[in-house]
Amino acid sequence: MPGEAGGRAVAEVLFGDVEPTGRLPVTFPRAVGRLPVSYDQKRARADADDHIDLPSTPLFPFGAGLGHTTFRHGRIRLTDDTIKADATTRVRVDLTNTGQRAGTEVVQLYVTDEQTSVSLPYIRLRGVRKVRVEPGKRATVTFDLVPSRDLTLVDGDMRTVVEPGTFEIRVERSSTDVRRRAVLRVI
Numbered sequence: 001m002p003g004e005a006g007g008r009a010v011a012e013v014l015f016g017d018v019e020p021t022g023r024l025p026v027t028f029p030r031a032v033g034r035l036p037v038s039y040d041q042k043r044a045r046a047d048a049d050d051h052i053d054l055p056s057t058p059l060f061p062f063g064a065g066l067g068h069t070t071f072r073h074g075r076i077r078l079t080d081d082t083i084k085a086d087a088t089t090r091v092r093v094d095l096t097n098t099g100q101r102a103g104t105e106v107v108q109l110y111v112t113d114e115q116t117s118v119s120l121p122y123i124r125l126r127g128v129r130k131v132r133v134e135p136g137k138r139a140t141v142t143f144d145l146v147p148s149r150d151l152t153l154v155d156g157d158m159r160t161v162v163e164p165g166t167f168e169i170r171v172e173r174s175s176t177d178v179r180r181r182a183v184l185r186v187i
Contacts, residue, residue, distance in 0.1 A: 021104045023065040039175035040121035063174035069099030073179035082185040085162040091143040097133040115165035
């Protein structure tokens with residue numbers, strides 16, 4: 001129910017007068033038989049096989065959205081790829097507008113803990129940046145990854161801790177559209 005200005009708003013997006021920069025805050029399943037579904041499922045459910053009659057992937061994943069141009073994501077650069085649990089690393093990725101018009105990209109940072117003592121979601125959203133880039137230009141997107149905030153878990157003794165191990169750092173356009181990966185080790 002977009003309201004009395006909804007028709008004009010939809011027309012402005014469709015005709016390119018306004019760029020859609022919003023992203024989905026939920027995951028849309030392909031069918032009700034795929035419920036419940038969310039971006040942050042446990043690993044066993046995230047790796048589930050397809051059903052006989054439909055794929056296990058969502059119709060529209062968390063974080064998905066469209067724009068009027070295209071972007072290329074450069075490789076992820078970490079200030080340090082091995083850190084202590086009380087340190088911080090900066091994550092940088094270059095974003096190049098490869099289209100013919102200026103556009104806004106919503107860069108999403110996800111983390112996967114590869115070695116945990118408890119069951120965690122397969123991926124966890126840890127940062128979002130909305131960046132406007134002119135055609136043919138490049139911008140650098142930066143995230144600060146703080147283990148005490150971004151890499152914690154509640155262990156078997158019900159303590160919030162940062163466990164040493166390997167973390168996969170991913171920059172994505174949505175929860176299923178991986179653009180770049182890097183590895184971070186916490187000691």
